[in-house]
Amino acid sequence: MWGSSSWPPTGRTAEGGRATKVRSRLTLAFVYILLTVIVALEVPLGFNLGRRAESEVRTNALLNAQTIAATIGAETTLDHKKLQTLIYAHYPHTEDGRVIVVDPTGVLIADSMGAANLGRRYATPARPELQIVIREQRPTAEIRHSQTLGQDILVAAAPILDEQRFYGAVRQSHGLGEVQAGVRRQILGLIVIGLAALAAGLILAFGLSDSFSRPLNRLARTASRLGEGDLSSRVGNVGGAGEIQEVAASFDEMADRLEATVRAQREFVANASHQLRTPLTGMKLRLESAVNEAPNEELRRQLEAADREVDRLSQIVDRLLVMSRRIEEGGSAHVDVGDAVRRAVGRWEARARQLGATLEAKGVGGVAFGDAADLDQILDNIIDNAIAYAPGSIVVETTPGDGRVVVAVEDSGPGIPTEELPRVTDRFYRGKGSPPGGSGLGLAIVRDLAEKWGGEVSVTSPTGGGTRVEISLAATDEPRAEARP
Numbered sequence: 001m002w003g004s005s006s007w008p009p010t011g012r013t014a015e016g017g018r019a020t021k022v023r024s025r026l027t028l029a030f031v032y033i034l035l036t037v038i039v040a041l042e043v044p045l046g047f048n049l050g051r052r053a054e055s056e057v058r059t060n061a062l063l064n065a066q067t068i069a070a071t072i073g074a075e076t077t078l079d080h081k082k083l084q085t086l087i088y089a090h091y092p093h094t095e096d097g098r099v100i101v102v103d104p105t106g107v108l109i110a111d112s113m114g115a116a117n118l119g120r121r122y123a124t125p126a127r128p129e130l131q132i133v134i135r136e137q138r139p140t141a142e143i144r145h146s147q148t149l150g151q152d153i154l155v156a157a158a159p160i161l162d163e164q165r166f167y168g169a170v171r172q173s174h175g176l177g178e179v180q181a182g183v184r185r186q187i188l189g190l191i192v193i194g195l196a197a198l199a200a201g202l203i204l205a206f207g208l209s210d211s212f213s214r215p216l217n218r219l220a221r222t223a224s225r226l227g228e229g230d231l232s233s234r235v236g237n238v239g240g241a242g243e244i245q246e247v248a249a250s251f252d253e254m255a256d257r258l259e260a261t262v263r264a265q266r267e268f269v270a271n272a273s274h275q276l277r278t279p280l281t282g283m284k285l286r287l288e289s290a291v292n293e294a295p296n297e298e299l300r301r302q303l304e305a306a307d308r309e310v311d312r313l314s315q316i317v318d319r320l321l322v323m324s325r326r327i328e329e330g331g332s333a334h335v336d337v338g339d340a341v342r343r344a345v346g347r348w349e350a351r352a353r354q355l356g357a358t359l360e361a362k363g364v365g366g367v368a369f370g371d372a373a374d375l376d377q378i379l380d381n382i383i384d385n386a387i388a389y390a391p392g393s394i395v396v397e398t399t400p401g402d403g404r405v406v407v408a409v410e411d412s413g414p415g416i417p418t419e420e421l422p423r424v425t426d427r428f429y430r431g432k433g434s435p436p437g438g439s440g441l442g443l444a445i446v447r448d449l450a451e452k453w454g455g456e457v458s459v460t461s462p463t464g465g466g467t468r469v470e471i472s473l474a475a476t477d478e479p480r481a482e483a484r485p
Helices: 011-078 080-090 128-136 177-227 242-292 297-329 337-354 372-389 418-423 442-452
Strands: 097-102 108-111 140-146 151-162 165-175 334-336 358-363 367-369 393-401 404-410 456-460 468-474
Touching: 011 080, 011 097, 011 140, 011 151, 011 165, 011 177, 080 097, 080 108, 128 140, 128 151, 128 165, 151 177, 177 242, 242 297, 334 337, 334 372, 337 358, 337 372, 337 393, 337 404, 367 404, 367 468, 372 393, 372 404, 372 442, 372 468, 442 456, 442 468
Parallel strands: 358 393
Antiparallel strands: 097 108, 097 165, 140 151, 151 165, 334 367, 393 404, 404 468, 456 468
16 A cells, blocks of 8 residues: 555654664773773772782881891890980881880880880780791781771881891881872772773763764664655765665665655556546446436346445545545544544445344544544445445444554354465455455455554454454554444
């Protein structure tokens, strides 16, 4: 069938959403890679900074302790009063720094804090560095937490030796608060640099992904406008990568061919419909004249039946003209299903009575995406088939729900064999038991008209007999109307 200038507004949102997802995914992928690189570089660097600072402080502390031990010497160690004066004068005590000297037994003989603790044993398990120096006579250093200072401290101890004789040990302690604060500042600087690099990378990633997604967005918008009936819409020069430009050029070539095809179809429908009106008018006049001059009743009935068929054909031609004009002008995409059912029942009640059938409309209607003329033609084809091939009770039912509006026409005839149901909507298909006449196009036209508006057609044979044809259309948010005759 021919395209319409209106369509359910789903394509643009879906296409735009897909293009947005492409941009988001590209941005997230770039940021993920950049973040991985930053973490992989900065985390080891931060650990290395801490270890390097600790190693430098430890080395300096050992050198300082050995220098103090060498400065004191064996002679000064033996004179405790002179040693205390030397330590107190040259190595003043600070809040986080202290120098002490112990004799070979571990007893405190000099302290930069003063003489208050002299004579106490300091080589205890709480100060393992002094025990190591006394036992092994080698320098050592370690970092541990001081409950008194409330921070980590570095302690270094060195032996006082003279001609391989051990005279005691020097222990120097120093708080690591400032050192650790400096390391934290360096790490914080690395974090700031990393965040700045991440922000710059995010801006770059967004720009790059936008350069990729912009052509896709433009393609999506053009495709949506084509779907809505704007056949002149083209992508043009979208820029971007060469592959995307090739896709855009191919898309425009396809749109050119589509526009030429659809315009040819529209012109054919409009011209054919217009040209058919003259011969149909002539046939109508001749049949009316022949009915008046019919010599017998049987011939009169046949001529009246032919006159009615000419009227139906004229109605179809009029619909084609209306549809062609609506396509060119842009018609509404909403149809009141309840009104369409009422109109159809009103059109076919008289013919149904003539052939011994009854028409009943029930259910609650609704507003769906579609065209009133298309829905009228759908109902006419289905009801005409029901009256012609299964006279009896015919029910036209409308059921809204789940975002759809379903129109069902159910008759009480013999039904359709199960093996033929999948093919009844094929063009020119006629079942084995079909009566003479007919072209096999009725349900095919119904299917095409429904699918043009995103609808679906279902043909079933209920267990109790008869045939049920359902047309499912996408519902809108317009108020519903009851489907009553």
